[in-house]
Amino acid sequence: MKRTVEIGILQSRSGGYQAIARSSLLGAYAAIDQVNADPDISVRLVPVERDPEGKIDLYAPLCQDILTASRARHVLGCVTSWSRKEVLPVLERAGATLWYALPYEGFEASDHVVYMHACPNQHLLPLLDWAMPRFGRRVHLVASNYIWGWEINRLAREVITTAGGEITGERHLPLGEIDVTAMVDEIAALRPDCVLNSLIGPSQYAFVAEMAARLPGLPILSCNLTESELPLMGAASEGLVAAGPYFRDPGQTDVFGNSHEAAAHAAILEMARLFHRHPGGEDLPLAELLARDAGAGPIDSATHHTTLPVLIAEVRDGAFRVLHRRPAVMGDPYLTRPDRLPEGRSSLRVIR
Amino acid sequence: MKRGLRILDLAGARAAILHRPHSTVAALTRQLTAIGLMTEAYWPELPPDFGADFLFFDVDMGFDGQFPWGDGASPMPLIGLIGSEAPGRIEWSLARGAHAQLLKPVGDSGVYSALLIARAGYDAQHRMAAEIDQLRDRLAGRETVVRAVMALVAQGLSDDEAFARLRRLATDRQESFEAAAERVLAKFPGPYRKGAGQ
Numbered sequence: 001m002k003r004t005v006e007i008g009i010l011q012s013r014s015g016g017y018q019a020i021a022r023s024s025l026l027g028a029y030a031a032i033d034q035v036n037a038d039p040d041i042s043v044r045l046v047p048v049e050r051d052p053e054g055k056i057d058l059y060a061p062l063c064q065d066i067l068t069a070s071r072a073r074h075v076l077g078c079v080t081s082w083s084r085k086e087v088l089p090v091l092e093r094a095g096a097t098l099w100y101a102l103p104y105e106g107f108e109a110s111d112h113v114v115y116m117h118a119c120p121n122q123h124l125l126p127l128l129d130w131a132m133p134r135f136g137r138r139v140h141l142v143a144s145n146y147i148w149g150w151e152i153n154r155l156a157r158e159v160i161t162t163a164g165g166e167i168t169g170e171r172h173l174p175l176g177e178i179d180v181t182a183m184v185d186e187i188a189a190l191r192p193d194c195v196l197n198s199l200i201g202p203s204q205y206a207f208v209a210e211m212a213a214r215l216p217g218l219p220i221l222s223c224n225l226t227e228s229e230l231p232l233m234g235a236a237s238e239g240l241v242a243a244g245p246y247f248r249d250p251g252q253t254d255v256f257g258n259s260h261e262a263a264a265h266a267a268i269l270e271m272a273r274l275f276h277r278h279p280g281g282e283d284l285p286l287a288e289l290l291a292r293d294a295g296a297g298p299i300d301s302a303t304h305h306t307t308l309p310v311l312i313a314e315v316r317d318g319a320f321r322v323l324h325r326r327p328a329v330m331g332d333p334y335l336t337r338p339d340r341l342p343e344g345r346s347s348l349r350v351i352r
Numbered sequence: 353m354k355r356g357l358r359i360l361d362l363a364g365a366r367a368a369i370l371h372r373p374h375s376t377v378a379a380l381t382r383q384l385t386a387i388g389l390m391t392e393a394y395w396p397e398l399p400p401d402f403g404a405d406f407l408f409f410d411v412d413m414g415f416d417g418q419f420p421w422g423d424g425a426s427p428m429p430l431i432g433l434i435g436s437e438a439p440g441r442i443e444w445s446l447a448r449g450a451h452a453q454l455l456k457p458v459g460d461s462g463v464y465s466a467l468l469i470a471r472a473g474y475d476a477q478h479r480m481a482a483e484i485d486q487l488r489d490r491l492a493g494r495e496t497v498v499r500a501v502m503a504l505v506a507q508g509l510s511d512d513e514a515f516a517r518l519r520r521l522a523t524d525r526q527e528s529f530e531a532a533a534e535r536v537l538a539k540f541p542g543p544y545r546k547g548a549g550q
Contacts, residue, residue, distance in 0.1 A: 088460065088461075092459065092460065107464065109383070109386035109387065109460075110460045110461075111382065111460050112460065154356075155359075157356075158356070158358065158359065158360060159360070162360065287382075302385050302386050303386045304386075332388070333386075334359070334362065334386075334387045334388050334464065335359060335360055335362075335363070336362045336363045336364070336365070336387060336388025336389070337363065337388050338363050338364075
């Protein structure tokens, strides 16, 4: 006889990043079905879903609604950092927990959030560590005017210049801007060794198309590109390089479509494992639940980040092919733990 | 002057908390540990061999004499932990030389920005103090320079030649103009030495 546990789901089925949110939903619901069908797991998960439609001001009230209308205290959700920041005070007041399963820019370690996807020591740093010896150390930075782009670029600049590299330029586009001509003109003139692309949405698609047309072969690197966006770029996406904890193996069937789906799936399974192992744990604040679990799972009790594989992959024939694989590493949101930085290359380590 | 923040060198940093045992200490320790700093708490006194990269101190119950250094002369960035925003307490915190503050109760956020802001303020304060010291030395050396020029003029040089000689002496030895002037005076004591001829 399974115990019923309500959990919250707060993802947007419409709006600008619905492709990513829908991947997350797909992984979450697959995991819920898997848990509920498993006779060895003593809990049956009942999702309480709300749809913020990609509208930033709906996240906090709808999160509150989940916590008021149900007994759920664990909520899987949010795509953007902005929406995550919106729900933090709501979670804090209720002693509830957000399971956040998207890559982000780091520099957060809330007592009320589990970070199930990659942060910079799991995406940006290994990507630069791999790319600079191959392509060169003259790197050009492009990004959207949003916290993801600002922080990835700031950090990339610090890491690249510390390693003796050079930033040829840094340009930002307003969200949704698709006129990338000036941006690509500058890259054509400066001829960097590679471009770090932190553009999001339509700006990224326009940029990738223009680069493929005018500067084919110039490596473009990304920390948050997944399979979910490849169909939106078509043939222009050939050759793009991305870092992430998971890429779909095109030779396999019956696997996750992308890392968003895989991370949401892993988050639900980890919730179920914790609730199964600690009856009543579903009502506890995260810190207490993890204290009871005493490090048996993948979540670091100090930072609430997780251990993830680090893969670097390139788009070939419309799918990612993994070029390089690093051992799984624990998230280090503030980049203060040298043992969690990329191995083997002292250039990225900073000597005090 | 635009200076970029450095964040990669926080690795291995140590923080100290000067606060009585309290949930504030627990919350702050939790957040500092998450950020990756080693943390120790003390109250009411710092140990004799005290050393840390950051010091958080209680503004509510703190008192004069808790710090083994003079006001504004801390050897690390200071962050005030403020509960009561009474102006007298803020004044006391400022007089101790706080570089940043954190409001109680300490929650999930605020600690990291307090660390970075305090360190930037501390570094700026030290850069400026060093620059002021240097300017003060040069100011004090003005009289020495005048006397050295007069000494060289007494040796038969024109005043332009005397200045050129001083400049060359300083360049050759890679020392300041004022230090070169000191050496000239040591060589030609005469009546132009400071304090002579009174």
